[in-house]
Amino acid sequence: MSPPIRRHLRASRRLVAALALMVLIPAALLGGLAHEVVVADRHRAQRAVGSLVAGELHQVEARLLGVLERRRAALLDRGPAPSDTAALRALVAEHPAVQQVFLLGPDGQRLHPPALGPLSAEEEAFLQRVRGLLADPSRLVIAEEEGASWLPRRSSSSARATLPVRARTPGARGPRSSTSNKAVAVPAAAQGWYAWFWEDGLQLLLWQRSRAGYLLGLELDRYRLLADLAAALPDTPRGHLADPRRRTVLVDERGGALYQWGGYDPAPGASPAASVALAAPLQAWQLQGFIDPRVTAASTGRSLALAAGAGVLAVTLALCGLALFLWRESTRAAREAAQRVSFVSRVSHELKTPLTNIRMYSELLEAEFGAGEPRAAGYLQIVNSECRRLSRLIENVLSFARQQRTAPMLRPSVGRVDALVRELITAFEPAFAARSVQLVFDAQAARPVWIDADALRQILNNLLSNAEKYAGGGKLVQVSTRAREGVTEIRVRDQGPGISAAQAERVFEPFVRLSSALDEGASGTGIGLGIARELARAHGGDLLLEEDEAEGGAPGPRGATFVLTLRTASASEPAVEAKPASAATAGSGERA
DSSP states (O other): OOHHHHHHHHHHHHHHHHHHHHHHHHHHHHHHHHHHHHHHHHHHHHHHHHHHHHHHHHHHHHHHHHHHHHHHHHHHTTSSOOOSHHHHHHHHHHOTTEEEEEEEOTTSOEEESOSSSOOOHHHHHHHHHTHHHHHOGGGGGOOOOTTOSOOOOOOSTTOEEEEEEEEEOTTOOSTTSOOOSSOOOOOSSEEEEEEEEETTEEEEEEEEEOTTSOEEEEEEOHHHHHHHHHHTSOSOSSSTTSOTTEEEEEEOTTSOEEEEEOSOOOOTTOOOSEEEEOOTTSTTOEEEEEEOHHHHIIIIIHHHHHHHHHHHHHHHHHHHHHHHHHHHHHHHHHHHHHHHHHHHHHHHHHHHHHHHHHHHHHHHHHHHHTTTOHHHHHHHHHHHHHHHHHHHHHHHHHHHHHHHHSOOEEOOEEEEHHHHHHHHHHHHHHHHHHTTOEEEEEOOOOSEEEEOHHHHHHHHHHHHHHHHHHOGGGOEEEEEEEEETTEEEEEEEEOSSOOOGGGTTGGGSTTOOOOSTTTTTOOOOSOHHHHHHHHHHHTTOEEEEOOOBOGGGOBOOSSOEEEEEEEOOBTTSOOOOOEEHHHHTTTSOOOO
C-alpha cells in the first residue's frame, strides 16, 4: 500500500471518528438531559398522586371515625345509664355491639359485675381484661395527645398494654375535641374512649362518669366493631366493580390487613402511594393507598417521555444527516482532487514526448551551430535550460500521480553517488550562474553502491531546483556527500532566507505554498519536496530540513539545509532486486 493511500485511509478514519463523535456526544448529552427531565417529572407526578390519594384516605378516616361517633351517641346520649346489675346485663343483651359492662360507685367500689354475686364466664373474663383499669380508674380521665405515637404494641397474646384516650364532656363533638395532658379532677360529667390491647388486638371501651360520680364502662365487641367499620367502607374488595388500578388497605397495629378493597395487587414489600395514621381511638391503625405504577407512568410521564425521546431522535437524525453531508462533501472533494491529478497526469504524459523531441533537436542544434554562432548558442542554451526545467516539472507531476496509486518501484543498480551528484550539479550550473550563485561540491561518497539512480536524480533535481528558486540571493549553495556503513548522506545548504522551525514540516506537504517573503516571485507546483521525501523513504532513508540557529543560539532562519539519507548497500553485496517502496521502507522508521 502506497504512503498516499495510507495517509488517505488514516485521514478517512479520523474523519469518520470525528463525525461519529459529532453525532454521539450531543445525542448522549441530550439523552441524559431528557432522562433527568422525565425522572423529575415522574417524581413530581408521583407526589401529586400521593397527595390526591392521601386526601381520599382522610375521607375514609372520617367515615370510620363517624362510625365510632354514632356508636358513642347511640350508647351514651340516650339518657341516664342503668345502675343495677339486672339492667346492665339487659343492656349487654340488648346491644350486640356491647360485649361487657362495668359500673363503679362514687367511692370507686365495683358495683357491676357484682363483687359478691355469681358471675358468668364472660363477666369473669371481662374482669380479667380490665383488671388494671378497675384498679386505677383515673386512667380514664388522663387525657393523651391526640394521635399519641407512644402506643405500645402487643408482643404476645398474654401481653397487655393500655391506651388512655381523652376525656370528653357531653357537650364536646367528635373524638377530636380538646384534650389535657395531666391528671385532672374528675368533672361532674364526662365520657370518652379507652383503648388497650388484649390478645386479638385493639380493644375499645366507652366510658361515662355521671354527675353523681358513678363510672360506667362499656366494652365494645371487637369483631362487631370491625364489621361495622367494614360496612362503612366500599363493599367491592375484589369484585368486578373494583378499580383494577387501586388498592386501599386498613392495617392494624401489627401491620396486618384488616380490610382492603380495589382490584390492584401490589407486589410484596411495595410502598404505598400514601399512608395515613388514623386519629384516636384508632391511632394504632393505618390506611394505605396503592396505585398501579404503570397507571401513574402512563398518565404522567409517558407523554413527556415520548416528546423527549422524539426530540432526541430528531436531533440525532439531524446530526446524522449533517455528518453524512459532510462525509459526502469530503469524499466528493477527494474524488475531484483525484480526477484533477489524473487529468494533469494525462496531460503531462502527452507533453512528455514532444518535449523530449524539442530538447533532443535543440541539443543537436547547439552542438552543430553553437561554436560558430555565439548568439544562436546562447538562445539554444536558454531553450535547453527551459526544456530541462519543464521536464523536471512533468516528471514531478507524473511521479506524484504514480504515488497516489502505488508505492514507488525501486530499481537499484550499482553506481557512485558522487558521480550522480556531480552530473546534476553540472546540469544546474548554467541556471545558478545566471543568478550569480556559486555551487560548491564536497564529494565524500565515491565508492560504488546499490542505488536507484533515476530516483536519486529526481531527488537532487528537486533539491537543487528548490535552491535555485528560493535561495538565489545567498550567492552560495553547498552540496556535500558522506558515506558510512550502509548509509549515504547528502546535504544541500543554501544561504537564502531560510525556513522557520514552525514551517519545517509543511514544506513537505503537497501543494503547500508558504505565505512569506520566501515564496514571493517564485513559481512551482509545491510537490517537489514531498516527492523527494517519498523517494528517500523508499530507499530506507529520509529527507529532513535541518534546524538551524542564528548567531547567539537563537532560532533561525539563516539559510536552509536539507539532509538526505539513503540506505546504500555496498556493491560487493548481492544484487538488490527491484521492489516497491512499501517493502523497502518496512522497518525503516517511516514518518507520517
